[in-house]
Amino acid sequence: MQQSKIIAPIRRYIEPFQNKASTMLSQRLDQKVTDKGYVPVYATGVVAQDWAQYTDTDHTVWAQLYARQREVLQGRACDEFLQAMAQLEMGPRQIPRFADLDAHLQSATGWRLVAVEGLLPDEVFFGHLAAREFPVTRWIRSPEQLDYLAEPDLFHDLFGHVPLLMNPIFADYMCAYGQGGLKALALGPRALQQLARLYWYTVEFGLINTRAGLRIYGSGILSSAGESRHCLESTAPNRIGFSLERLMRTRYRIDSFQKTYFVTDSFQQLFDATLAEFKPIYARLADQSDLAAGDVRAEDHVLQHGTGEGWATSADT
């Protein structure tokens, strides 16, 4: 994802409505879902990517996922993402070498990649982002896991997250998020939970409004063929205009496609939202109840009020 343990819900990698996979997943996760989400791996160290260790099978998995997503994302992903893919020279046939991508990232926005084995503790994760380092899981899923994976892997982290780090405004937003996370650590779990929702509904599952229509920028969607179509074309989910405090009150789904997608007008809008001092925001939110993932409020800027078809009835995270 990379992401911290508190931002851990993982299921964006799956096609949730494939019955077999969903059943397997719910069985596997039932005992591990907490109010912080599912935490499958907990590691701290930066490791070497060790590119020579990738097998032919690993590269084939990359190539299959890459080809599928490149096709489905045409006309669905935002232009900034598609352009950055080309600038990064992220190849279709072999797993990229992090050092090669770093050369482009460093010159564009000053970011670099660090290889890790899995999810990170909050303080480590936030510290990396604040230092313009993006943690990328070094291993890739198996051929049996193309549509189902219960934890972040290289494809999600690299294909889903890294291209937009080439965009100067989005790159600044990610850095500001890390700085905000470091501050939130001192404020307790409630602040971290609300901040995690900001990451979830923007970095992982965000949509952006463009002249050509809605487009995807969230990495959880960008790395999922099924959700790439669902988020834009289904009548089931809500699509609601970005509103920082509204979003930070909103619970979310980790076991299915999202019930609500928040739509930003621009990356500048995201960055501007993080310029504010968050402490007063946390204080205001302390008196307000959480909202269910599918709620629509009278004050919302509603682009689509979803039908709710297929929505899970279990509790939101």
Ligand SMILES: [Fe+2]
């Ligand atoms: Fe992620």
